[in-house]
Each structure stands twice: as structure tokens, then as C-alpha cells.
Amino acid sequence: MIWVVGNGGMLGQELCRLFDTEKIDYSGTDRELSILETEVLKKHAEKYNPEWIINCSAYTAVDKAEDDRDSAFKINRDGVENLAKIAAVRDIPIIHISTDYVFDGTSAVALKEDAPTGPIGVYGQSKLAGEEVLRDQCLNHFIIRTAWLYGQYGPNFVYTMLKLMNERDSIKVVSDQVGSPTWTGDLSQLILRIISDKSNKYGTYHFSGEGQCSWYDFACEIYRLGRQKGMVESECDIAPCTSAEFQTRAKRPAFSLLSKEKVKSEIHFIPPEWRASLRRFIEEITERDII
Ligand SMILES: NC(=O)c1ccc[n+]([C@@H]2O[C@H](COP(=O)([O-])OP(=O)(O)OC[C@H]3O[C@@H](n4cnc5c(N)ncnc54)[C@H](OP(=O)(O)O)[C@@H]3O)[C@@H](O)[C@H]2O)c1
Structure with a gap:
């Protein structure tokens, strides 16, 4: 049995949908069983006796975190510590x-797992603190760093763009932040692979779609595919802009392209090219899915 923490996110x-399809036995929990409640978590683990814990829960409001440091650290650090301790005591990964x-964001080359960290916002700081406490508390861990999910x-960005492209004649999208998008469908397949292989190649891994782009390039591809499918009903001009022109509460890294060499060599999982995954995603969704 697999324990999926954060099954409402x-x-x-997406992961639970894949487990349903694959007929994998899992127990999913979210806010109702807070990762901050140690005793309740322990009882759940005793009752279900999971073989794996997968933590998909997090505090993910990047801008809000700047003014809500406590909550971000509680969930992204303390909550992870609670889960790590349960995994360690029960000797499960x-x-x-x-x-x-x-x-x-200052690197000029794709970031490997051992590249120096240095988060520029509270969200990143809290997630890094979560990584550190997990490494410290539970040897049998996989930390998968992903991006632009x-x-x-x-x-998410794809839904936001599809909505805006239908509402406006023109939009501006930042072109000076470079990375690579990740489809939850691909990340779920990677998690499934680790579990199915009963992998013990513990450690930190990077995973995102193959290739690289800016948010502007990403938006242009969403537009092209959206028009092709008829999900974007009228023409919309997409123009590049700078991060300085599009101010947000939290700073974002300018360059966060992740190197996938390790996941390929250790887990033997090949990330699909980001454009191919975006095409599959847009083929799969309908107007009604857009949030
Ligand atoms: N989204 C991205 O672009 C992105 C990029 C890189 C990495 N990631 C990482 O990928 C992972 C999944 O992200 P996501 O976008 O799927 O996140 P999400 O949609 O925000 O889902 C997180 C889930 O965790 C729940 N949660 C929050 N506090 C909790 C608590 N105390 N106890 C139990 N559950 C709690 C949330 O509930 P509420 O909705 O009620 O808060 C939500 O259902 C996260 O670790 C995130 O940091 C995301």
C-alpha cells in the first residue's frame, strides 16, 4: 500500500488517477489529515502500514509566502520532518x-543535483529547509526537484494562458526567465517507475520536460496548440516582456533549467520533450477542465 500525502493537489x-488506472493500492490524504499533526499521522501509518510515502503536499503559494513565512516553513519544513520521522521509524522509503x-537563477548551464542552492524567496527557502530535514531524518528518501508544473x-500557467488568450486581444509574457515545463502526467510516471522498480537508488533527482524555453516561448506554444484544437477561439497577440515589466511579490529565478542526466542514468527514465507533453495535455483537456 502506498500513502499519497496531498492527494487533493x-x-x-494526477498520481492517484494513475494509481487507479494501474490498480495500485493506495491511501490518499490531504488537509483533513494535516502533516502538522504528528499523532494523527502516526495512527494513519499504523492503520494502513504503507510500503511507501509519497509527499505531494506543500505550501505552494509563492507570492503569498513572502508575507506568510511561518505557514510556508510549517508545511514545507516541519510537515516534511514529521513524515520523514514516520518513514524512518517504519523503515519505509x-x-x-x-x-x-x-x-x-544565476547559473548559465543546466543545473545538476549538486549545484549550489540559494533560494531568492521564502517559498524556495522553505522548500530547501524541507529537503535538508528530510536528508537528515530519513536515509531512504527520493527528493525530486521539478519545475513549472x-x-x-x-x-496552472497553461490554464491561465488559455483563459487570457480567450479574453484579450493581446497579452505580454516574460521572456527573460528560462527553464522547462513539467506535466504532472510525466512526473507521475516517474514516481510510478521508482515504486514499480522498488528502487533503492535514494537521493536527489531533477526532473522536468526535456528541452528549454522561456515563459514567452511556453505561451506561444500553448497558443499554437490552443488555436489548433479550437480552445482559443480568436486571435491574440503574444508579446515578450521583461520580469521588470511584470512585477510579482516574490522574485523568480531567471534561469532554472534542470539537468536530467541523473534520472536518466540512475532511474532509466527518459523525460519527454516539453512540447510533446504539452501537446498530449492539451489534447486531453476540455474547456470544462480549465480552472
Ligand atoms: N506548481 C508548480 O509549479 C511547482 C513547481 C515546482 C515544484 N512544485 C512542487 O510540486 C509539489 C506538488 O505541487 P502542486 O502544484 O501539486 O501543489 P498543490 O496543488 O498546491 O497541492 C498541494 C496540496 O497539499 C495540501 N496541503 C497543504 N497544507 C497541508 C497540510 N498541512 N497537510 C496536508 N496537506 C496539505 C494542499 O491543500 P490546500 O489546497 O488546502 O492548501 C493541496 O491539496 C509540491 O511539493 C510543490 O512544491 C510545484
Whole structure:
């Protein structure tokens, strides 16, 4: 039995859908069984006796975190510590999801797992603290850092763009932040692979779609595919802009392209090219899915 923590989130829901399809036995929990409640968590683990814990829960409001440091650290650090301790005591592996926001964005080359970290915002700092406590408390861990996540079951950049492209004649999108998008469908397949292989190649891994782009490039591809499918009903001009022109509460790393060499060589999982995954995602969704 697999314990999916955070089964109500964008990744958690996608993962549970995959487990349903694959007929994998799991127990999913979210807010109703808070990762901050140690005793309740322990009881759940005793009752279900999971073989793996997968933590998809997190505090993910990047801008809000700047003014809500306590909550971000509680969930992204303390909550992870609670799960790590349960995994360690029960001697079961834990898969935890982290982020490209642990980096400062100044690298000029694709970031390897051992590249120096240096988060520039509270969210990234809290996620890095979660990684550190997990490494400290539970040897049998997989930390998967991912980036620019989108999928069917949560608000995300693709949905935002499709909505805006239908509402406006023109939009501006930042072109000076470079990385690579990740479809929750692909990340779920990676998690499934780790579990199915009963992998013990513990450690930190980077995972996102193959290739690289800016948010502007990503938006242009969403527009092209959206028009092709008829999900964007009228023409919309997409123009590049700078991060300085599009101010947000939290700073974002300018460059956060993740190197996938380790996941390929150790887990033997090949990340699909980001454009191919975006095409599959847009083929799969309908107007009604857009949040
Ligand atoms: N989204 C991205 O672009 C992105 C990029 C890189 C990495 N990641 C990482 O990928 C993982 C999955 O992200 P996601 O976008 O799927 O996140 P999400 O949609 O925000 O889902 C997180 C889930 O955790 C729940 N949660 C929050 N506090 C909790 C608590 N105390 N106890 C139990 N559950 C709690 C949330 O409930 P509420 O909704 O009620 O808060 C939500 O259902 C996270 O670790 C995130 O940091 C995300």
C-alpha cells in the first residue's frame, strides 16, 4: 500500500488517477489529515502500514509566502520532518517533491543535483529547509526537484494562458526567465517507475520536460496548440516582456533549467520533450477542465 500525502493537489490527483488506472493500492490524504499533526499521522501509518510515502503536499503559494513565512516553513519544513520521522521509524522509503526555486537563477548551464542552492524567496527557502530535514531524518528518501508544473487538476500557467488568450486581444509574457515545463502526467510516471522498480537508488533527482524555453516561448506554444484544437477561439497577440515589466511579490529565478542526466542514468527514465507533453495535455483537456 502506498500513502499519497496531498492527494487533493494538482500532482496528488494526477498520481492517484494513475494509481487507479494501474490498480495500485493506495491511501490518499490531504488537509483533513494535516502533516502538522504528528499523532494523527502516526495512527494513519499504523492503520494502513504503507510500503511507501509519497509527499505531494506543500505550501505552494509563492507570492503569498513572502508575507506568510511561518505557514510556508510549517508545511514545507516541519510537515516534511514529521513524515520523514514516520518513514524512518517504519523503515519505509519516502518520495518527496521539491522545486527549482531552491536555486538563485544565476547559473548559465543546466543545473545538476549538486549545484549550489540559494533560494531568492521564502517559498524556495522553505522548500530547501524541507529537503535538508528530510536528508537528515530519513536515509531512504527520493527528493525530486521539478519545475513549472502544470496538469489537469489545479490552477496552472497553461490554464491561465488559455483563459487570457480567450479574453484579450493581446497579452505580454516574460521572456527573460528560462527553464522547462513539467506535466504532472510525466512526473507521475516517474514516481510510478521508482515504486514499480522498488528502487533503492535514494537521493536527489531533477526532473522536468526535456528541452528549454522561456515563459514567452511556453505561451506561444500553448497558443499554437490552443488555436489548433479550437480552445482559443480568436486571435491574440503574444508579446515578450521583461520580469521588470511584470512585477510579482516574490522574485523568480531567471534561469532554472534542470539537468536530467541523473534520472536518466540512475532511474532509466527518459523525460519527454516539453512540447510533446504539452501537446498530449492539451489534447486531453476540455474547456470544462480549465480552472
Ligand atoms: N506548481 C508548480 O509549479 C511547482 C513547481 C515546482 C515544484 N512544485 C512542487 O510540486 C509539489 C506538488 O505541487 P502542486 O502544484 O501539486 O501543489 P498543490 O496543488 O498546491 O497541492 C498541494 C496540496 O497539499 C495540501 N496541503 C497543504 N497544507 C497541508 C497540510 N498541512 N497537510 C496536508 N496537506 C496539505 C494542499 O491543500 P490546500 O489546497 O488546502 O492548501 C493541496 O491539496 C509540491 O511539493 C510543490 O512544491 C510545484
